[in-house]
Amino acid sequence: MKLKQTLENKFSSSLEKIKGSPIREFDTYASQFEGLIKLTLGEPDFDTAQIIKDAANKALENNRTHYALNAGVLELRQAVADSMKEKYNVDYGADEVIVTVGASAAIEHTISALTNPGDTILVVTPYFTLYDGCSYLNGCNVGYIDTLESGFKLTPELFEEHYAKYDNVKALIINYPNNPSGVSYSREELEELAAILKKYDIFVLSDEIYADISYNFKHTSLTELLPEQTILITGLSKSHAMTGWRVGFVLGPKLAIQKIAVYHMFTVSGIPTFIQDASLIALTHPNSVAYTNKMIKVYTERRNYLIPELKSLGFEIDAIDGAFYAFARIPEKYRKKGTMEFCKFLAREARVGVIPGNAFGSIYKEYIRISFAASMEDLQESIRRIKEII
Numbered sequence: 001m002k003l004k005q006t007l008e009n010k011f012s013s014s015l016e017k018i019k020g021s022p023i024r025e026f027d028t029y030a031s032q033f034e035g036l037i038k039l040t041l042g043e044p045d046f047d048t049a050q051i052i053k054d055a056a057n058k059a060l061e062n063n064r065t066h067y068a069l070n071a072g073v074l075e076l077r078q079a080v081a082d083s084m085k086e087k088y089n090v091d092y093g094a095d096e097v098i099v100t101v102g103a104s105a106a107i108e109h110t111i112s113a114l115t116n117p118g119d120t121i122l123v124v125t126p127y128f129t130l131y132d133g134c135s136y137l138n139g140c141n142v143g144y145i146d147t148l149e150s151g152f153k154l155t156p157e158l159f160e161e162h163y164a165k166y167d168n169v170k171a172l173i174i175n176y177p178n179n180p181s182g183v184s185y186s187r188e189e190l191e192e193l194a195a196i197l198k199k200y201d202i203f204v205l206s207d208e209i210y211a212d213i214s215y216n217f218k219h220t221s222l223t224e225l226l227p228e229q230t231i232l233i234t235g236l237s238k239s240h241a242m243t244g245w246r247v248g249f250v251l252g253p254k255l256a257i258q259k260i261a262v263y264h265m266f267t268v269s270g271i272p273t274f275i276q277d278a279s280l281i282a283l284t285h286p287n288s289v290a291y292t293n294k295m296i297k298v299y300t301e302r303r304n305y306l307i308p309e310l311k312s313l314g315f316e317i318d319a320i321d322g323a324f325y326a327f328a329r330i331p332e333k334y335r336k337k338g339t340m341e342f343c344k345f346l347a348r349e350a351r352v353g354v355i356p357g358n359a360f361g362s363i364y365k366e367y368i369r370i371s372f373a374a375s376m377e378d379l380q381e382s383i384r385r386i387k388e389i390i
């Protein structure tokens, strides 16, 4: 079907600000190679736990097929609040939680609810694409805070330096454990950050969707240290291998949640009821908790395998605190090529697919992201293949 020609230039001008994704460019290129091992995906290679699937089936049989409340099934929101109390000793009520279509919608609704066109959102890089994409769609400016020189971590100094550079800063977006760097923050580091952020009238969107997949230290949530400014983004996609179920959560002070709920109401009006019932089981049933722990054990084994192997091949890589990605600096002799050419080289010559670092910030042109949400066999075979060509 062809669009009426005179309508071709009538779309939202904010769409023009969305840049072409290096991931898509690379994906199109890599798809032509047969036998490619894909270490590109940001999703668990595990299937969802049986107990959660059973709960969804049971909910369907019980005709849990009608509209749920806009903000979500009350028992689920209460379970989310309870799990926050248990993990971080923070007090949220069920009315301070919204169940969203994945963490993605939580990010979008939050940015929509907080901003006016012309506001600036500070985004800590390396970053997940939605942060600037949703900001641009809402007519905001984006100030990127690059962390190449600070071990991929935001410091109080970096924050203040960037805050001073922009007008109308409305919010800061931070993600830890970080996709793609795997970096997380100690409690002390977060305390230092919180002490500075408290001085400014800005919201802090803290995307902690990988919190449960932490290896090096117990995750500290910003909600513990900066509760009055923090909007927490989380969900079940990563921790519970539930990417396709599309379950996310947004938590924050009641007034902020009421505002975000308006955007949720006028776009989604509640996620499927039977999926929320299954999500309740995901959060509360001991078998589900055990399944998550089992996945974390497997990710730990893969991480422990991958880091020394990559180092022995000439990649530079630091500790991985959480999530399931290795963000590695490419071996010196390939740095001039840049990350896109290097990724194409790996795909073409080794049949191994990884993501170019500049997909997560233009400065990361000497880095690649390797997902270890892939089987140990695939990881071992990938290392063997890369060894052969570099």
Ligand SMILES: Cc1ncc(COP(=O)(O)O)c(C=O)c1O
Binding pocket: 042, 101, 102, 103, 104, 105, 128, 175, 179, 207, 209, 235, 236, 237, 243, 246, 247, 248
């Ligand atoms: C940091 C981060 N936040 C949010 C999301 C989106 O999660 P969901 O699939 O629940 O929308 C992802 C997915 O890759 C992510 O890596």
